[in-house]
Amino acid sequence: MRIYSTKWWEKVIVSINDGILVIDEFEKVLFINPEYSRITGVGKEIIGKLLSGFRPGAQLPETLKDGKTRVGIYREINGCAYVVDMAPIEDNGKIIGAVSVCKGINEVKALSNELNKKVKQVIELQEKITKLSSVKYSFEQIITQSSEMLDNKHIAKKIASSNLPVLLIGESGTGKELFSQSIHDASDRRDHPFIAVNCATIPDTLIESELFGYVEGAFTSAKKGGKVGLFEMANNGTLFLDEIGDLSYNVQANLLRVLQEGTIRRIGDTKEVKVDVRIIAATHQDLNQMAQKYKFRQDLYYRLNVAHITIPPLRNRKEDIPLLVKRFLPTNYQLHNDVLQFLQSYNWPGNIRELKNMLSYAACLADDGVIELEHLPEVMRNQIVDDSIQTDGTLRSVVESAEARYINQMLKRYEKNIEGRRLAASNLGISLASLYNKIRKYKLE
């Protein structure tokens, strides 16, 4: 049998991928390999030294004394962390030295620190999503005294705690999102995200990646690391799909699949992810009619239409106007009677949103706290003239009445000085002299 030299054995130990340190029976360090130096930061200077003197706290001298093997001892010195196994070296039952084998865990520690940091970031992001996606409205904020709306509120409160999909139907500005947030707020999902998406504002090519997300490399412009879709973001919460009638037929099919299976698949991915999301959809369109004309999938319509709430336009619940005015008008402001009367006759194409915005605008213009007709936005004022035209009497008296009202409106728009009169005359398309004549004729001041 071939006898291998000490040098040969030394080479074996040098090539081992773990750190090795050997001491003799007197605790003197005989040997370390390069990996030991890399892991512990200790170089050749240790050779020939007493281990306990050079490395206080080292347990290898114990092994030398008691002959016991020690496994998995954690050491951290000068920022170097490693795990050591120790064993005695025996010859004919006598302990003649000891060896320690160590594995560096600095890389593992660095990775674990990195992982902890990422976990913290994820938790922070999740908290941010929940905060950003929390609702600001609840049922108490839905102001109404109309019986139809009170019924709506009653039904919405009842279905809030279920997981049923809800379909909200109503014109723009009637309060569909307000209802949707209130339902979420009254449900067990209130501490989870409420995410609203307007299907009409996202191009058809993007909507699927917005809703379902994608994996890295799913398409050429896909972001590194992929993207989480709104369904995943809204997990355990509510997804409000506004203007659902604008979704393409194709996306409708995928949405139906998600509703039926309770799972989504990111674009480009093969695996399904379970999601628990309540859908509240809203539209101003007649989905039933659209379904009959094959513009909206019938199966999706029936799936969504389980609980539906139709929110009437403001023009059909005028009894709400005084309450809403009270709610939206800044304190210390009031409406002139003419304005209140006009608000009742106006047809409110933008519904409550229009009323709210109009009041903010008028309050800015009304210096003395009283909102008058002249403070209303032009588009509304134009209607005042139309609505208030005298509609009986001779043609001449009707024309004169309309003329007088219109001139009066124009006069109110400008200052009461010569420059204001000039502007009013120019807008009316008459001379300054004829404006003064008409002011006298109709006793406008």
Ligand SMILES: Nc1ncnc2c1ncn2[C@@H]1O[C@H](COP(=O)(O)OP(=O)(O)OP(=O)(O)O)[C@@H](O)[C@H]1O
């Ligand atoms: N009954 C109500 N009481 C108090 N505020 C209301 C009421 N209805 C609507 N609003 C307010 O009117 C504005 C418009 O409401 P919302 O956004 O819910 O309407 P919408 O029907 O979702 O509109 P769109 O379809 O255009 O998105 C919001 O500021 C909302 O708070």
